[in-house]
Amino acid sequence: QMNPQGCRTYPFKVPSSEERAHDFLWRIHKATPAAGKVSVFNRSHYEDVLVVRVEDLVPKSVWKERYEIINDFEKLLAHRGTRILKFYLHISPREQLERFKKRLDDPTKHWKLNAGDYAARNKWGDYREAYQEAMEKCHSKRAPWHVIPADKKWYRDASVAAIVRDTLRDMDPQLPTIDADLGEIRQLYERELAELNE
Template sequence: MASPFARRFTVEGGKSVSLAKIDPRDESAFESKEKAKAEIAKDAEAINQLQDCLYAEGRRSLLVVLQGMDCSGKDGTVRAVFNTCGPIGVEVTPFKVPSAEERAHDFLWRVHKAAPPKGIIGIFNRSHYEDVLVVKVKKLAKPEDIERRYEEINNFEKLLSDHGTRILKFMLHISKDEQAERLRERVTDPKKFWKFNPSDLEDRKLWPHFMDAYETALKRCSPAHAPWHVIPADRNWVRNAAIARIVRETLEDMAPKYPKPDGWDPKKVVIE
């Protein structure tokens, strides 16, 4: 059950979404920048403890999907929210251009392989939604094939949910102006040169088409068991604080527990 905090960002499935009406610089969810940053640290530590229980319990998993335009902060979110966690129970999968082997299978083949096993928090840096976003905008597949994918994605996420995977999907909503600032940093700061890809500039030219594609995906693929959250991403601290809190609250709702001894009594164990 989504918390009141999460619901302020949650997309109700089947309802139209206008990203132009959602302020990517909105910080009204938080009292101040300083308090929000302090809460990020507290939430990250709570996530670490809950993740430890989830791993020990070994019965369920959590999938966190991070999707957004270039420079929206997917990598930064992972660092801020999950770096406190131990490395054993967290898996991060970045989805890049499909390989020849991946293209030889259905579009969900590589995604299903990366779905988190029981006890694991899985984080998708980009995801299966690339196949109804960039593939759609750049016309890399037939329209009828893309149209079919919305239902296939919903069925895939329902399968994961039915088998014990809780799903959180975050659309990092960045403005075109803020993206421009971050791209300029990538071409002026030598430490960020490696982040720049000239093709990002081509995608900027298609910005309205990407927003249309996102709005369609948000409307058609946000069921109660796998909801989308549109997170203002122009301010890193807002983005990180919102996602950290929603992840923590979701894990608290899952309430993982350390398992009790199976077939032995700790009080009777003697270690000499």
Template sequence: MDFVKKHIVKPGESVNLKSVRTEPDGPFEGKEEAREYVEETIQKLRALQYRLYVEGKQSLLIVLQAPDAAGKDGLIRKTLGRMNPQGVRSYPFKVPTPIEQAHDFLWRVHQCTPAAGQISIFNRSHYEDVLVVRVEDLVPKRVWSKRYEIINQFESLLAERGTRILKFYLHISPKEQLERFKERLDYPEKHWKLNVGDYEARDRWPKYLEAYEDVFKKCSTKDAPWFIIPADKKWYRDAAVASIVHETLQEMDPQLPTVQVDLDEIRRLYERELAEMDND
């Protein structure tokens, strides 16, 4: 399956999330096959990420957005976070601090974008400033409505600098979300995730869908496309995102630097020192 073609939102495309599946429709026969695919893909990701890190010219930004319990943390832990941590950083964007609120809404985000050779993963992102603030009525419409174009300009700036941008929306159903909330209740090690506000936000589910639909239409661009990933099945979510990231790194085609040393001379020195050690 071409996961890119299947899940990408084309620039300017209108999306009705209610009509988009949250369950996969292939290509795997089940979770075991999908998990094998993920393991194989992770090995390929590691090799490409190593080349990206050593090349030191390009970078990759991965943005994750989703309703609560859709699996952003799990996706990072099981898949994206298994690349070499020397070249990958994950940033969870929570409620802005007083210092962050004293700056423009992109201030805290810009300093977390990836340097050349690096990959940054945003667990939530600058899109909270056209989603949460809109639905929860935290700022007036005249403020958040201007931010779509500002975000597009910001992402265009990153792309001009050599950063590829992938934005994933993990699409989960209200029923599956409720099941995962129950799981948090059943397992003490997950109690820390419980939040009354998560249940209250379910009452505003239609408003959040509407806000996301505007984000997709206004901010899915050639340089920074959005992908809507069915997320009711965790194994499909992981496989689809891993595949799209892998294909993107392949397109970026990072190259190892040209060798600048005399390899024959290095071998000669190695063999001489090895022979001296043997004689001792």
């Protein structure tokens, strides 16, 4: 169990003009969690060695250097106490096609449709190669990749949840200490309660 106030989700989409005016990690760094907080990234800085590579958005000389920059960034986060879990949710081409069909057939799922995602199916092999290299070059003890079979959503969810649970158990988070004088607050409370009951 976890208080949702301490958890934020960030869906990184195509960078805005402001984000493009900065280095590729600028928007990511702004979303990293403060001490005692959790950030969940839906997509991440890895798009800048995956999509930009496969879609030929930047030269190879640019995205090739980013592996080392990403490793340094994750090393910095880990050094400051951030625990990093990276999940690659592996879905088969057949299952992805089935999910597209469900989205087409069900009006309540139309909002999930994205022509770009469907067009990317033609580059399935290129994306697999890009993911493979990213995982090989950016896997470490401090920032491990976890490859999760995702055709069955129940299995995907249970696998991710188990890894997160085990990581939290290992971290053994504790409630923060407080600066307030509990005795003084209790006296104020009891005085007000007594006045209300008169």
